[in-house]
Amino acid sequence: MAPPPAISFDTSPSQYKHWRLAIDGPVATLAMDVREDAGLSSDYRLKLNSYDLGVDIELADAVQRLRFEHPEVHSVVITSAKDRVFCAGANIMMLRGSNHGWKVNFCKFTNETRLAIEDASRHSGLKFLAALNGICAGGGYELALACDEIFLVDDGNSAVSLPEAPLLGVLPGTGGLTRLVDKRRVRRDLADFFSTLVEGIKGKRAVAWRLVDAVHPTSQFNDAVRRRASELAAASDRPPSGPGIVLSALEPTVTESAITYSAVALTMNRERRTAELIVHAPTDPQPTRPDGMLEAGDRFWALRAFRELDDALLRLRINEPEIGTIVVRTEGDCERVLSVDRALTEHREHWLVREILHLMKRTLKRFDLTSRTFFALIEPGSAFAGSLFELALAADRSYMLDDADGVNVIQLSGLNGGFLPTSNGLSRLQLRYLAEPNRPAELLQRQGPFSAREAGEAGLVTFVPDDIDWDDEVRLAVEARAAFSPDVLTGLEANLRFAGPETMETKIFGRLTAWQNWIFQRPNAVGEHGALKSYGEQGRPDFDWKRT
């Protein structure tokens, strides 16, 4: 089964096929109601609220829209519109039929969506209550685990379960194992037992083992959910009322070789397996106060450029698997970027500014987690300042032209000082200067730009070739990179990009995902007689019993 050729991540509630979004004052309800016949491929049917990437794209969209479009919503109930079924998890036939890269990218996106739920809770005061009104298996339970609290109906039948290991020979790969022991702090031996049970655990035992927060009989379930959702809403620091701003469709111009947005362009060179990613600084003056930003809405550069960047990264991952090396450039007026950064820093307490800053942060995390090489090229006319300089810091390397006349500069802003942290909680400057912990503060003190030589001496960029060397050095670096084994680069970057502390988030993408990807390669899962491949067929899988 070939994955559908070009996936778009643009959607909106009126287009949803699989979710129903209802808003009742401060409480929103997001009810899963997956259309069996509306999967991304016709090779499988999405039975029992099982999901594929298309279902998750809608979920991600809904969470994003609630943050921007509905500041008056303070809590979200995630439940199912189907009777006695919450969610059966990722669709098994979809997984069975997908190639390795699709499985990996599917899991990466669903992980990012669940982390976006937790990000909304932690940073944006939007609390999530999973109301499990029926069976809740695998990815369904992993979605519940991403919520702040989990209520399970006590109907004698509904249970939570992670049956991936016993049924499919793969891990619950959407953060489930990590959240069990690290977020919900389920005892590791109980987690071990639970993760090997097909039938799952229900009722009081599910509460005692910390798998859910409460169980309620069917007759009282909806009331209990409503009550708790209101309580969660009451504690929120979101604005008491709207309006929010509307996130309109991005509608890039897509050609055979380029995706062009208003402030972002991604141009592919398929023959060389490279691409150029350009982000443009604002070309017009931008609002500097929240009322102006509210009025500008999604046309405000900071929001628009980073939404576009996010979309470009997603399309790159899913639709362009062979483009391995991306040259990152910026263009425009540094001062305009710095002016936006100053406005965001100053008004960071405003709900919309807060949302924009966290969206910028999540987009940069998506960049960190994109398994492609990024080389930032800093040339005269570029705008690697403040928030856009984060792209150079996030890149695997940066090359800055040491021009004779010192026109080529970079500059820091307050946003580089911790507003846009990586998954491990550090700013990209802190991550860069692990060996010199005082350096970020020193560099941030400096008002004004850094020339290439200054940036090189300060360690803010990797290499500073002069005019004579520039063309060859950059060309050879890109060519050499594009000739490497794609797999070893994925492993290399996944290790070098995540120095320093680990968090639940980095554990999900490092430890959990890396093991899952290994299992996704193993004949015991995906071989002809592997557990995932033979699921639903006669007979038991045929395992190679060697433990590795």
Add this chain to the structure above:
Amino acid sequence: MAPPPAISFDTSPSQYKHWRLAIDGPVATLAMDVREDAGLSSDYRLKLNSYDLGVDIELADAVQRLRFEHPEVHSVVITSAKDRVFCAGANIMMLRGSNHGWKVNFCKFTNETRLAIEDASRHSGLKFLAALNGICAGGGYELALACDEIFLVDDGNSAVSLPEAPLLGVLPGTGGLTRLVDKRRVRRDLADFFSTLVEGIKGKRAVAWRLVDAVHPTSQFNDAVRRRASELAAASDRPPSGPGIVLSALEPTVTESAITYSAVALTMNRERRTAELIVHAPTDPQPTRPDGMLEAGDRFWALRAFRELDDALLRLRINEPEIGTIVVRTEGDCERVLSVDRALTEHREHWLVREILHLMKRTLKRFDLTSRTFFALIEPGSAFAGSLFELALAADRSYMLDDADGVNVIQLSGLNGGFLPTSNGLSRLQLRYLAEPNRPAELLQRQGPFSAREAGEAGLVTFVPDDIDWDDEVRLAVEARAAFSPDVLTGLEANLRFAGPETMETKIFGRLTAWQNWIFQRPNAVGEHGALKSYGEQGRPDFDWKRT
């Protein structure tokens, strides 16, 4: 190429084929001098001080013996006895010809050996200086990275390098990437560049990039090394003089189905793919003071039992790949274990006691890192007390018989309170009670044993079946576990066992190793035209260019 059938980990300096150990007062020199023709298999030649498992077994032995047999040694110079070659890393032809499991176990052992070097430095005052007197590539540089300091000869030729990615399409998998950015805090972009260079980096640039601590011209190199080794020795808190104790060969009785030591026995049931691991409490009174322990030497139960356990785990891993589920039992008198624990706790400042405690700790870490399922069975007559109760805490689950008369008990000792931490720095009790951080201290306060019911209520054991259920419940649990996909269990356990914080050590086994194992499965590395498989042959490897 099949791995040699049964590997023994017993060796001693007089038997070394590949290392020369010389002791000069407080400074030992461990010089690599690999015999090309003395690899574990005759399918490859160990050229240029490249190594296989046999070479690393000797290194691990040497480090262990220095700790116990030579307390008067305070620093170790790790160098090469060959001219202009320090070490070329793991033997590529060995890797090329090895099956997946062998590669994984080889890397796990070499990682543990390097971590044992760091453990000796951090906890035992034994400092290591890597004296790179010639080319130092791949695993050779990873060995250097495990040392406290790295000196590189400045001869215009000798460089440090990690050429695995460009040459072989695999990661430097023995902690190299992690130590670069997390231990030596090399900037991530410089680490990226360095890790893609075949030729490596030498001279002043190697120092500026923090890859080595110093470079010295050939004429001054030996003097500089000697001087620095003496300085490192002078700062040690090890005893000024010996004698140490001798670690004699373990010499277990090995039959077709069992390995039997003095205090440990491992019995295989190959048909069921299970084994029973028994550890016996002391049968005789044990010394309670350091002088008695010194006199008992390696016959002292604490040292003997844990050395035997360590050896059993290593043989299990390497020689018994299909034994996936291990039932862990203990036998004997709890009070004798507790008495040993008390003596160790009381005299923990004594050098020998310190060494014994750290060996116990390392053995238990080896247990945590063994990719087999462990179920502890706690029955009357068992000795799950104090240090031996760590085995139940380390197990994936524990089953404790709820006997009618309350004879079956477990007990804690001071050693459970942080003397035997896991790789992430927590005690196993802390790891167990992440949700109740005060619980470990409360439980440790209790003097006296816990009955099955008490242990169950306190959460110290997983399940407490009664006499009626015991046989069936345990049998079914073992049978069910043995029927799982071995790979999914490896992934499951690697996630559930390591809740809580991550350390450089856990990152090496989690993040780095998991990605490396994934790469070790990928056709781009090990397929017919993969980079590792085709190394040394005509033509370039043939890559699938899809990035994953």
